[in-house]
Amino acid sequence: MTKKALFIDPGRCIGCQACVAACRECDSHPGKSMIHLDYPDPGNSTAAAPTVCMHCSDPVAPCAQVCPTDAIPIDEQGIVGSASEELCIGCGNCVHACPFGVPKLDLVEMLQSKCDMCYDRTSQGKLPMCASVCPTDALFFGTQAELMQKRPGVQAVDIFGFGDETVRTNNAMVAPAGKNLDRIPGGYSREPDSRE
Amino acid sequence: MNDQPLDYSILPPDPGGARPTWDPSAAAAGLIATAVLALAIYSGSANLLHFDAALVGYTLATLFLAFGATYRLVTWSRSPAARRYLSKSRKALLPRPLGDGTLTASAREVTSTVLLQRFIAKRSRPRWLAHQGLFWGVILATLITFPLTFGWIHFRAVPGTGSGYYVYMMGVRAAHLDALSLLGWLTFHALDLASLLILSGGAYFLWHRWSTRGNSLTQLGRDLMPLLALMAISVTGLALTVSSVFMEGAWYQPLAFVHMCTVVLTLVWIPFGKFFHTLQRPAMAGVGLHKELGVQKGGVAQCVRCGEPVEGTIFLDDLKQTMGELGLGFGDWVETCPSCKRLERGAAYRNHVKEGYR
Ligand code: SF4
Ligand code: SF4
Numbered sequence: 366m367t368k369k370a371l372f373i374d375p376g377r378c379i380g381c382q383a384c385v386a387a388c389r390e391c392d393s394h395p396g397k398s399m400i401h402l403d404y405p406d407p408g409n410s411t412a413a414a415p416t417v418c419m420h421c422s423d424p425v426a427p428c429a430q431v432c433p434t435d436a437i438p439i440d441e442q443g444i445v446g447s448a449s450e451e452l453c454i455g456c457g458n459c460v461h462a463c464p465f466g467v468p469k470l471d472l473v474e475m476l477q478s479k480c481d482m483c484y485d486r487t488s489q490g491k492l493p494m495c496a497s498v499c500p501t502d503a504l505f506f507g508t509q510a511e512l513m514q515k516r517p518g519v520q521a522v523d524i525f526g527f528g529d530e531t532v533r534t535n536n537a538m539v540a541p542a543g544k545n546l547d548r549i550p551g552g553y554s555r556e557p558d559s560r561e
Numbered sequence: 562m563n564d565q566p567l568d569y570s571i572l573p574p575d576p577g578g579a580r581p582t583w584d585p586s587a588a589a590a591g592l593i594a595t596a597v598l599a600l601a602i603y604s605g606s607a608n609l610l611h612f613d614a615a616l617v618g619y620t621l622a623t624l625f626l627a628f629g630a631t632y633r634l635v636t637w638s639r640s641p642a643a644r645r646y647l648s649k650s651r652k653a654l655l656p657r658p659l660g661d662g663t664l665t666a667s668a669r670e671v672t673s674t675v676l677l678q679r680f681i682a683k684r685s686r687p688r689w690l691a692h693q694g695l696f697w698g699v700i701l702a703t704l705i706t707f708p709l710t711f712g713w714i715h716f717r718a719v720p721g722t723g724s725g726y727y728v729y730m731m732g733v734r735a736a737h738l739d740a741l742s743l744l745g746w747l748t749f750h751a752l753d754l755a756s757l758l759i760l761s762g763g764a765y766f767l768w769h770r771w772s773t774r775g776n777s778l779t780q781l782g783r784d785l786m787p788l789l790a791l792m793a794i795s796v797t798g799l800a801l802t803v804s805s806v807f808m809e810g811a812w813y814q815p816l817a818f819v820h821m822c823t824v825v826l827t828l829v830w831i832p833f834g835k836f837f838h839t840l841q842r843p844a845m846a847g848v849g850l851h852k853e854l855g856v857q858k859g860g861v862a863q864c865v866r867c868g869e870p871v872e873g874t875i876f877l878d879d880l881k882q883t884m885g886e887l888g889l890g891f892g893d894w895v896e897t898c899p900s901c902k903r904l905e906r907g908a909a910y911r912n913h914v915k916e917g918y919r
Contacts, residue, residue: 375907375910375911375915376910376915401900401903403900403903403904405904405908405911406908412911414906414907416903416906424888424889427884427887430640430642430887430889431642431880431883431889433640433642433643433645433646433647433845434643434838434841434842435637435640435643451835451838451842452838452842454842454845454848454849455849456646456852457872457876458642458880458883460899461871461872461877461880462880462883462884462895463899464891464894464902465902465903465906466898466899466900466901466902466906467899473683474680474684475680476680476684527890527891527894528890528891528894529890530889530890530891538910540914544914549909549910549914550906550909550910550913550914551891551905551906551909552902552903552904552905552906552907552908552909553891553894553902553905
């Protein structure tokens with residue numbers, strides 16, 4: 366059985382903030398949104414890009430690997446959770462090691478929290494909060510087959526390039542179908558002038 | 562992968578020793594710790610003269626705990642991140658030349674993070690109070706029961722007084738106590754006080770679990786059992802007092818057995834579950850201070866993209882080394898702040914994947 370995942374298509378995102386508001390309503394972190402919604406070119410463009418945890422599988426969760434107290438749990442499906450309250454010492458390692466810029470650190474509470482793909486919902490067959498409200502399906506939750514059926518003109522890519530390294534993830538990005546891509550550029554390159 | 566189905570089934574094992582394979586050198590360390598404790602029990606109880614054979618179950622469980630906890634601590638400390646921070650934490654807390662303020666800084670840090678757990682108060686005051694109840698209850702109970710079971714402390718009636726006792730520590734007469742005095746009463750009922758502290762803290766946490774909706778990955782199962790275990794120990798312990806004070810010892814023996822079972826199971830479980838944080842957190846108590854001192858010494862690094870402060874330079878260098886040891890080949894990426902990482906990725910997507918989405 367092909368498992369379900371979040372498929373992210375920034376090209377469809379209209380920056381409406383519905384996902385941010387919905388995430389805040391989640392029972393496991395009421396009042397706090399775990400989703401990042403960034404505007405890459407504010408003032409010139411309405412383009413927006415949502416970031417959720419990609420649940421890295423290879424290398425498996427860099428955030429959890431650099432955690433000095435094993436505070437970040439990973440379940441058998443590869444879902445990477447928020448830090449355990451009793452273990453997290455708020456050191457910030459995970460925040461800076463995550464290649465996608467996902468974990469948040471509350472400096473008052475000295476506690477990390479991050480997107481856990483709405484574990485309490487998805488483990489019961491429900492949609493993650495963000496995908497349940499996204500009006501454009503920029504955040505689509507389902508199997509890859511379901512995605513392709515809905516949008517035949519796309520492909521899903523779950524490998525990201527960071528410099529010479531690649532990171533494989535449980536969630537995937539959506540890209541145009543014809544595009545010859547062996548990886549999605551992660552934005553990091555050792556040559557400063559090739560940064561966009 | 563493009564048109565292959567996403568494959569989630571093959572995942573490498575958990576990092577950081579969460580599911581450790583058998584580790585002989587950690588086992589050797591565990592055996593040494595067990596032997597040292599056994600030796601201390603033997604000599605501290607005057608070659609088992611003051612050792613109460615009825616308490617042997619507790620002692621065996623504690624010996625196992627010494628093994629298991631040492632084993633887990635050693636395997637945990639092997640992960641690059643833990644190893645680096647354990648040593649930095651220790652260095653930050655160890656007072657260097659007296660008078661330069663590091664001794665007070667260390668004392669302040671240990672009091673605040675280990676004893677008072679102020680970080681919990683910043684998350685929620687009621688939770689902090691409840692945790693303090695659990696913490697001091699467990700500390701009190703540990704300080705009393707461990708030396709008693711090991712035969713390190715024992716009481717002997719002062720002949721002819723009826724309520725007078727001599728207190729012996731490590732075989733040496735250390736104090737005299739009248740069971741009917743306030744101090745005597747407090748001493749003989751200190752465990753009841755510990756139980757009440759644990760039960761009130763535990764009741765809050767139970768209520769909190771019950772009334773909070775949501776079930777995150779971190780809360781599943783492992784949260785409730787330790788709490789129930791501590792509360793079971795307290796309830797059966799109090800039942801012993803009730804039996805001896807109000808019921809002339811009725812049911813004392815079966816109750817004592819049940820109480821011992823709850824304690825033994827809990828002790829044996831400490832290295833494996835949530836209780837392990839009681840060893841992990843104190844071991845990391847100096848990390849905050851290490852970060853502070855690091856910023857004083859090395860300054861704060863600025864994001865290579867936006868110029869905003871990211872973290873201490875020394876902290877980032879530590880992290881790069883950790884990432885290098887873990888084979889994570891994008892260590893230099895930590896010089897870009899998380900927000901700029903996302904923006905760079907967004908820009909790369911716009912420029913190379915879906916060109917020109919505006
Ligand atoms: S995207 Fe970041 S937070 Fe999520 S699993 Fe990967 S490293 Fe951890
Ligand atoms: S902030 Fe918490 S979860 Fe993140 S690495 Fe540090 S201890 Fe682990």
